[in-house]
Amino acid sequence: MTDSIALRMAWEEHPHFRYRGCAPDADVPWMAAGDPSLSLDAWHGEDRDGSEPQRERLAREQAAVEVCLNCPVMVACDAYASSVVSEGGKARLAEPAGIWGGRLALERHRAFIRRRHEMAAPAPSRLMKTPQKLRVLEALAVHVTAEAVAQAAGVDVRTANWQRSRLVTQLNLDKQSATRAQLLAAAVERGLLDAAVVVADDGRVPAVPPPTKTADQPAVLAEPSVLPVQRAPEAVPRALRPRRRRVTAVRGQLPLFDEPARVATVTALYSPNCRLEAAA
Numbered sequence: 001m002t003d004s005i006a007l008r009m010a011w012e013e014h015p016h017f018r019y020r021g022c023a024p025d026a027d028v029p030w031m032a033a034g035d036p037s038l039s040l041d042a043w044h045g046e047d048r049d050g051s052e053p054q055r056e057r058l059a060r061e062q063a064a065v066e067v068c069l070n071c072p073v074m075v076a077c078d079a080y081a082s083s084v085v086s087e088g089g090k091a092r093l094a095e096p097a098g099i100w101g102g103r104l105a106l107e108r109h110r111a112f113i114r115r116r117h118e119m120a121a122p123a124p125s126r127l128m129k130t131p132q133k134l135r136v137l138e139a140l141a142v143h144v145t146a147e148a149v150a151q152a153a154g155v156d157v158r159t160a161n162w163q164r165s166r167l168v169t170q171l172n173l174d175k176q177s178a179t180r181a182q183l184l185a186a187a188v189e190r191g192l193l194d195a196a197v198v199v200a201d202d203g204r205v206p207a208v209p210p211p212t213k214t215a216d217q218p219a220v221l222a223e224p225s226v227l228p229v230q231r232a233p234e235a236v237p238r239a240l241r242p243r244r245r246r247v248t249a250v251r252g253q254l255p256l257f258d259e260p261a262r263v264a265t266v267t268a269l270y271s272p273n274c275r276l277e278a279a280a
């Protein structure tokens with residue numbers, strides 16, 4: 001028996017399960033017992049049909065969550081719905097859709113991802129021992145600013161920042177809040193860096209600096225052969241522009257070319273048998 005099945009049984013066998021908010025109302029079975037004005041679809045409506053207008057969806061979700069918050073089995077319900085099952089070798093939530101235990105599917109998914117991140121084992125050291133990563137780490141140990149780190153590591157700022165970001169992930173640190181000091185401490189702990197070379201800071205320098213765009217560091221480096229430069233056509237002076245030829249037609253004769261040697265005449269333009277005669 002998996003944890004998920006046990007948690008579902010605990011929820012269904014809870015002494016107050018029959019009083020749950022999303023149970024069918026005794027008089028109108030398609031409405032919720034916890035709020036007789038609320039349809040049972042309120043807990044799962046949008047997940048089955050994504051065409052629901054946003055305003056209606058938000059109102060419905062809020063009403064359903066309010067019922068959940070007064071539900072006597074909310075904790076057991078959330079424990080079951082947020083438990084993890086294995087499907088095809090991949091982990092997923094026991095109830096990936098709908099509102100369960102007072103939480104929207106999106107909230108439960110976010111919590112699930114956060115839990116996975118906390119439980120994930122750090123990457124093996126061999127993945128972090130690439131020459132470029134080690135150079136960036138050594139540079140970060142003695143420098144603070146992004147430019148100085150990049151220069152000391154012999155790479156551009158963007159590459160240095162990207163490697164710092166990769167190291168934060170591989171050392172299982174939080175990308176949003178990890179500091180330079182934490183990154184270096186984790187690297188020392190993993191044997192990637194010698195503690196003696198680390199220069200301390202005030203503890204507030206982020207492990208990964210926010211993205212910057214400088215004049216010598218364009219946002220997109222495009223190869224000219226891949227993205228050819230498109231030049232606007234140069235303006236031609238009015239006097240040098242070719243003149244438009246004026247074409248005039250007379251009944252029975254239509255000059256097609258103004259060169260004297262090639263004048264075609266449509267003699268059959270208005271004739272009954274539409275016969276074309278061209279004179280060269």
Ligand code: SF4
Nearest residue numbers: 021022068071077101
């Ligand atoms: S917590 Fe919400 S979804 Fe769970 S049983 Fe109660 S009312 Fe239903």
